[in-house]
Amino acid sequence: MIGFPVDELLSEEECYRYLKRSLHPEGLFCPNxxxxPDDQAPHDRRRTPIVDYRCRECGAVFNIFTGTVWSKTHYDPSTIVMLLRGFAKGVPTKQLTDEMDLAYPSVLKRRHRIQEAVQQGQRVGLPGEAPKDGLPDPEVEADEMYQNAGEKRKPHRNLDDPPRQRANKARGRGTYENDRPPVLGMVGRETGWACFRVCVDTKEETIRRTVAGETAEEACIFTDENRSYLWLESEKESRSRRAVDHSRGWAEDRDEDGIREIHVNTIEGIWTSLRNRLRRFRGVHKDHLSGYVAMFELAFNHDQITPALLQRMCGM
Ligand SMILES: [Zn+2]
Known part of the structure; x- marks a missing residue:
């Protein structure tokens, strides 16, 4: 694939100022x-424009990356901006490291830390995403997708059993254990906000816990025919359920008014996007899948990067 590196065209000063005002909109504070003070001179200018300050109150030495996933980084500001951009947009690590001539293992490690930070920062309730008590929508589509996520680049030893056939054999209910962790997705029909959770399995208890944690108590949940959603039909449950029977078509007209109102088309389309994004990484280890999915959720729910999103990515 042709390279077209642009990081060297970026101004280090401009990138530094961008990161400084994004990560510290209220100004800089020492770790304590x-x-x-605005007028305080840097303590160490050897890595200009990244400069260290020494706190006059407590003596702590710090810079704009202290307390973030970039603390003690040796990357230039332009590299950090390009990496953050690439991670947010789902650019494969190999592509980023080839283009910017960086070491693959350390960038991959950094990516995983950032994606874990994004995952930990889910549901703080930024505009464009579900607040702490879950999606507020009265109608929510829920569905599962299974992602092959085993050991990366495992050699195919048996020539009589090529990968494609073996993959087909693994059809059906995936679990974390059998390297096909399910991703449970929920999309609010009113807000359009989505959340995705990697689960260990799709047993009723797992689905119940996840759906209950991410949706409003009175929500109507639109699902496929999966029996793991039957609890929604219990009288004790405040949520309700409408299920589509895939064998009878994508939507059905249950109340016979000519409108086939039950569908889970929105989320089916989202799975295509998620699959396309994950495919570019040529295999994601299951232990890191939730991080990649969390980054997809962030990218799905937001049109534009903002200081708050950059702070979340940087683990602040
Ligand atoms: Zn201090």
Whole structure:
């Protein structure tokens, strides 16, 4: 694939200022919370424009990356901006490291830390995503997707059993254990906000816990015919359920008014996007899948990168 590196065209000063104002919109503070006066001169300028300050109150030495996933980084500001951009947009790590001439293992490790930070920061309730108590929508589509996520680049030893056939054999209910972890997705029909959770399996208890945690108590949940959603039909459950029977078509007209209102088409389309994104990574280990899925969720729910999103990516 042709390279077209642009990071060297970026101004390091401009990238530094962008990161500084994005990560610290309220100004800089030392690790102990003392505010840095505007006029205070840097303590160490050897890595300009990344400079270190020494707190006059407590003596702590810090810079704009202290307390973030980039603390003690040796990357230039332009490299950090390009990496953050690439991670957010789902650019494969190999492509980024080839283009910017960086070491693959350390960038991959950084990516995983950032994706874990994004996952931990889910549901803080930024505009464009579900608040702490879950999707507010009265109608939510829920569905599962199974992602092959085993050991990366495992050699295919048996020539009589080529990969494609073996993959087909693994059809059906995937679990974390058998390297096909299910991703449970929920999309609010009103807000359009989505959340995705990697689950260990699709047993009723797992589905119940996840759906209950991510949707409003009175929500109507639109699902396929999977029996793991039967609990929604219990009288004790405040949520309700409408199920589509895939064998009878994508939508059905249950109340016979000519409108086939039950469908899970929105989320089916989203699975195509998620599959396309994950395919570019040529195999994601199951232990890191939730991080990649969390980053997909962030990218899905937001049209534009914002300081708050950058702070989340940087683990602040
Ligand atoms: Zn201090």
């Amino acid at each position: 919370g003392h505010e840095l």
